[in-house]
Amino acid sequence: MSGSVNITVDGKQVAVPAGLNLIEAARYAGKSVPHYCYHPRLSVAGNCRICLVEIQGQGKLQIACNTRVTEGMSYFTDNDRVRKAREGVMELLLINHPLDCPICDQAGECKLQEYAVEHGSGITRYAFEKVRKPKNVSWGDKVVFDSERCILCTRCVRFLDEVAGTPEVGLDLRGEKCTLVVKGDGKLTSPYQMNIIDLCPVGALTSRDFRFKSRVWFMHFTDTVCTSCARGCNTVVGSRGDRVLRMVPRTNPDVNDSWMCDFGRLHYAFVNDETRLTLPRVAGKGAPYATALQRAKAILEGARGQGILAVASPFMTNEELFAMKELLDRLGVEDRFFLKPTGEGDDLLVHPEKCPNARGAALLGFAEAPAEWPSKEYGALLYFAPHEGADLPEEVLLRAKRRIVFSLKEREADVCFPLTTWIEKDGTVVSAGDRLQRLTKGISFEPTLVTERTVLDRLHASLDAAHRPPDTAAQAVARLAAAVPAFAGVTWQRIGPLGMKLEAAGAPA
Amino acid sequence: MTYVLGKLLHIVIVAGAALPGLAAVLVWAERRVSAFIQDRLGPNRVGPAGLLQPIADLLKFIFKEDVIPGHVNKTLYVLAPAMSLVPALVAFCVVPYARGMAIADVNVGILLVFAISSIAVYGVSIGGWAGNSKYSLLGGVRASAQMISYELALGASCVPVFLVVGELNMEAIVAWQKANGWLVFYLFPAWIIFLVSSYAETNRLPFDLPEAETELVAGYHTEYSSMKFALFFLAEYIHMITASALSVTLFFGGYELPWVTLPGGAWGTVLSGLVFFGKISFFLFLFIWVRWTLPRFRYDQLMNLGWKILFPASLVVVLATAGWIAMVTP
Amino acid sequence: MDRDGDAVKTRVVKRPQMSLGERIYFATIVKGLLLTIRHFFGVFGDLFHWKTKTTAITMQYPEERWDFKDNFRGAPALVMDQFGREKCVACQMCEFVCPPKAITIWPAEFATTDNNVEKYPDRFEIDMLRCIYCGFCEEACPEEAIFLVKEAELVHTEKKDFIHDKKKLYQMGGIREDRILKWQHK
Ligand code: SF4
Ligand code: SF4
Numbered sequence A: 001m002s003g004s005v006n007i008t009v010d011g012k013q014v015a016v017p018a019g020l021n022l023i024e025a026a027r028y029a030g031k032s033v034p035h036y037c038y039h040p041r042l043s044v045a046g047n048c049r050i051c052l053v054e055i056q057g058q059g060k061l062q063i064a065c066n067t068r069v070t071e072g073m074s075y076f077t078d079n080d081r082v083r084k085a086r087e088g089v090m091e092l093l094l095i096n097h098p099l100d101c102p103i104c105d106q107a108g109e110c111k112l113q114e115y116a117v118e119h120g121s122g123i124t125r126y127a128f129e130k131v132r133k134p135k136n137v138s139w140g141d142k143v144v145f146d147s148e149r150c151i152l153c154t155r156c157v158r159f160l161d162e163v164a165g166t167p168e169v170g171l172d173l174r175g176e177k178c179t180l181v182v183k184g185d186g187k188l189t190s191p192y193q194m195n196i197i198d199l200c201p202v203g204a205l206t207s208r209d210f211r212f213k214s215r216v217w218f219m220h221f222t223d224t225v226c227t228s229c230a231r232g233c234n235t236v237v238g239s240r241g242d243r244v245l246r247m248v249p250r251t252n253p254d255v256n257d258s259w260m261c262d263f264g265r266l267h268y269a270f271v272n273d274e275t276r277l278t279l280p281r282v283a284g285k286g287a288p289y290a291t292a293l294q295r296a297k298a299i300l301e302g303a304r305g306q307g308i309l310a311v312a313s314p315f316m317t318n319e320e321l322f323a324m325k326e327l328l329d330r331l332g333v334e335d336r337f338f339l340k341p342t343g344e345g346d347d348l349l350v351h352p353e354k355c356p357n358a359r360g361a362a363l364l365g366f367a368e369a370p371a372e373w374p375s376k377e378y379g380a381l382l383y384f385a386p387h388e389g390a391d392l393p394e395e396v397l398l399r400a401k402r403r404i405v406f407s408l409k410e411r412e413a414d415v416c417f418p419l420t421t422w423i424e425k426d427g428t429v430v431s432a433g434d435r436l437q438r439l440t441k442g443i444s445f446e447p448t449l450v451t452e453r454t455v456l457d458r459l460h461a462s463l464d465a466a467h468r469p470p471d472t473a474a475q476a477v478a479r480l481a482a483a484v485p486a487f488a489g490v491t492w493q494r495i496g497p498l499g500m501k502l503e504a505a506g507a508p509a
Numbered sequence B: 001m002t003y004v005l006g007k008l009l010h011i012v013i014v015a016g017a018a019l020p021g022l023a024a025v026l027v028w029a030e031r032r033v034s035a036f037i038q039d040r041l042g043p044n045r046v047g048p049a050g051l052l053q054p055i056a057d058l059l060k061f062i063f064k065e066d067v068i069p070g071h072v073n074k075t076l077y078v079l080a081p082a083m084s085l086v087p088a089l090v091a092f093c094v095v096p097y098a099r100g101m102a103i104a105d106v107n108v109g110i111l112l113v114f115a116i117s118s119i120a121v122y123g124v125s126i127g128g129w130a131g132n133s134k135y136s137l138l139g140g141v142r143a144s145a146q147m148i149s150y151e152l153a154l155g156a157s158c159v160p161v162f163l164v165v166g167e168l169n170m171e172a173i174v175a176w177q178k179a180n181g182w183l184v185f186y187l188f189p190a191w192i193i194f195l196v197s198s199y200a201e202t203n204r205l206p207f208d209l210p211e212a213e214t215e216l217v218a219g220y221h222t223e224y225s226s227m228k229f230a231l232f233f234l235a236e237y238i239h240m241i242t243a244s245a246l247s248v249t250l251f252f253g254g255y256e257l258p259w260v261t262l263p264g265g266a267w268g269t270v271l272s273g274l275v276f277f278g279k280i281s282f283f284l285f286l287f288i289w290v291r292w293t294l295p296r297f298r299y300d301q302l303m304n305l306g307w308k309i310l311f312p313a314s315l316v317v318v319l320a321t322a323g324w325i326a327m328v329t330p
Numbered sequence C: 001m002d003r004d005g006d007a008v009k010t011r012v013v014k015r016p017q018m019s020l021g022e023r024i025y026f027a028t029i030v031k032g033l034l035l036t037i038r039h040f041f042g043v044f045g046d047l048f049h050w051k052t053k054t055t056a057i058t059m060q061y062p063e064e065r066w067d068f069k070d071n072f073r074g075a076p077a078l079v080m081d082q083f084g085r086e087k088c089v090a091c092q093m094c095e096f097v098c099p100p101k102a103i104t105i106w107p108a109e110f111a112t113t114d115n116n117v118e119k120y121p122d123r124f125e126i127d128m129l130r131c132i133y134c135g136f137c138e139e140a141c142p143e144e145a146i147f148l149v150k151e152a153e154l155v156h157t158e159k160k161d162f163i164h165d166k167k168k169l170y171q172m173g174g175i176r177e178d179r180i181l182k183w184q185h186k
């Protein structure tokens, strides 16, 4: 399967790697071949027949997904025969398809709609009663199945079998009665089951969580990464009106292929929580940022002689951690820790570290929280509370005279700043395997919210007039790269949408 | 003392109630007549046949916010509407609107009217100046030029009347017509000139160039609103009344009827007042009727008409009348 | 010559000359006055029910009303089918197509799973201060659930009254015979 072969696609000669199928090979010639059942990361089933192409020298049309390129092969993806065949396939697929687009969540990103427009004939010649099949079937509390919409491509069947390793869906009955069934009590169990919703080329599988929340064309999409564990699965976040509505995986062969776990996918409620803190609190009362910053500055200055305890959060981006590091350097703080929430992992994607950036915190000189906290008394505590999964023990909190806390929800503290979540800021995190990845801002939860990096930098600037903080995330990355050897040579541009390996970081700590 | 009090009462009734009241009704009439002419109905909702519309209008004017724009010359801006209304009211004082009923029975009556109504031009042109915008200024300039030009023809067209009657006193003119028949039959060309000039003097269509809305928004009162605007409006209508009254008095026998002799005493006064009212009503109707019939003149046409046609024509009429009198008088 | 330098043929139009009668004005003025007075008396007489040639064309608004044609585009309203069922399935096509973004829909799912429709608008609001009566919503609706009805008199004193909620929209729309019957057919 090594080397390359020369082929001709629609009369255009290209050299493609050997072993490719005709769908992938056609991309090298700038052609796309429609396909339903074929998925690059699943085995080939070859049952939908929309990918028919004409290969020169072969009398019958062949399916592109299950044919591999050979030297000198010439095929046509767009001649009259092919077009007619596709039109026929579309007509057959649509014979029994319900007119559900208005109530179907897939509408707008539905392959059936797209191909019907691109390759369909625009009319139906079928004048009989359509076949009725079960609709609105619950496959557990995450997935809803609609048999009428299903085109029986078996992508879902293959995913659960081949990737998730839980073969629990299969085809039942034959002909026009053919439908999908779930093994056992009819409920899916796989922790990766929601990937079949993305895989399904039509709206036969819909997400219970996202159902009817928004049409896709209203949503604003942001490429970012999931922060529910250290894996950092690449995702696309759909939001409307500055609230996160759905998260789906984004293909990244080095991290998550095209999948993500259900936990991460559904784990965004804390972002939309309307009871989140949106303005700082000073001594339990709402206060503008200026007041809170003044108070925080006074606390930090007053505590200089008595020692300050700094506890970072592994939910912070590298740039925020670096801004914190700069501030702590300035204040001469020695005790720098971070709390690491941990949990179960598995051997597909889920990582035992339940936070996105523990590795980044370690690289920036924060020590993992010790089992035994130093029994010192502190003048002040600067604490970034993790979103969840870990918290500072009560007695450590009480050991500090004054407390500056950054938190999602209000907490008792002298000054409490609101945290922003991963979707509200640009930044970078170090995922599993020392992989540096970008977070992208997709929403602003409240216009009043100020990101942690800005708060830290303003605090720093109020202590040291010479501090010139970076403005954009790209500038912050550049500053970080210049100062920390582990990040040497990194730029926002180089990280790119798919992230990069941090070669300079050395072996994982 | 009673004389002074009586006169004051008379003035208050005429200038404070009768004229503004008549002007208000006139506004209503204008709107309804114009509607009828245009196959519409006009305001017919407030009161019977819409007769209370003027009151509604008045209330509206009063309750509108009294805006004094920032860019105007404040003193003149406030003064101008009054300067335009007061001469209009004063000019009416010598008009005998019923037998023995003129506020001032002066022997130079008609001259007084001319003297005072020529002051009215100040109200308009000062209003245009005070508005401090190009539209009002152009309106004001036009108004002054137009009113001065037509005053000549207007004055000259009355001279034949004096020549014939030999008196300036209005009651005397009426009495002459009672005895010898309406002057319009003797002096028809003079009346025509008088009529046309009076339209120009009152800034009514077809000579309403000072407020030509197609080009000047609203001319000299563009910058005015609420009651100040209403005063300008009122002045225009009172001018109309005065002009009609003069037309009636000078050419159409005033408050007397031909052939029928009205009784004397109080009844006679009332009846003669009604006769007068009936006559000016026709002329007021004519004002409206003409307005909704004829299009507006161009400014050069207006000036041509005034200086090249009406003024020479009026001189000719004066000379001809004089010659005629010279021939017939022994 | 025109812009390209070609010779252009010109034709001199002779202005009509006014005749003497016209230049003296008086006859024409009188003609005009007679014309207008005819209309005046026409309408005037009409008030007293005389037989006249001209009459007022004014419509006495609150009592008399214009009879809108069937394709009149008034306020958008939601309709029910002949069985009194909600036709709108909250597909939000109208919300999407609405140029001034007057429509806002909050879709919801039926608690039961035994009908074809699955989805309904929990709240449906049209902001009539934004609506431009374009009718795109009617055109876009796949369920024939929204129509521009003959409702053109929207007068309120409060801004919030201009936001038509679902109740108001159904009250204006009423019932329309349905051909689609999404509730019954595929
Ligand atoms: S699966 Fe696609 S074509 Fe079928 S109803 Fe849904 S959006 Fe429409
Ligand atoms: S449910 Fe979707 S993915 Fe599964 S077979 Fe049907 S169409 Fe294919």
Ligand code: SF4
Pocket: C076, C094, C097, C098, C099, C100, C101, C102, C103, C126, C130, C131, C132, C133, C134, C135, C136, C137, C138, C148
């Ligand atoms: S008529 Fe036009 S503007 Fe009004 S709601 Fe419908 S689509 Fe929107």
Ligand code: SF4
Pocket: A102, C087, C088, C089, C090, C091, C092, C093, C094, C095, C105, C137, C140, C141, C142, C143, C144, C145, C146
């Ligand atoms: S387009 Fe029709 S069915 Fe869809 S939401 Fe609007 S009114 Fe309802």
Ligand code: FES
Pocket: A034, A035, A036, A037, A038, A045, A046, A047, A048, A049, A050, A051, A052, A063, A064, A065, A066
């Ligand atoms: S994509 Fe080839 S048969 Fe389905």
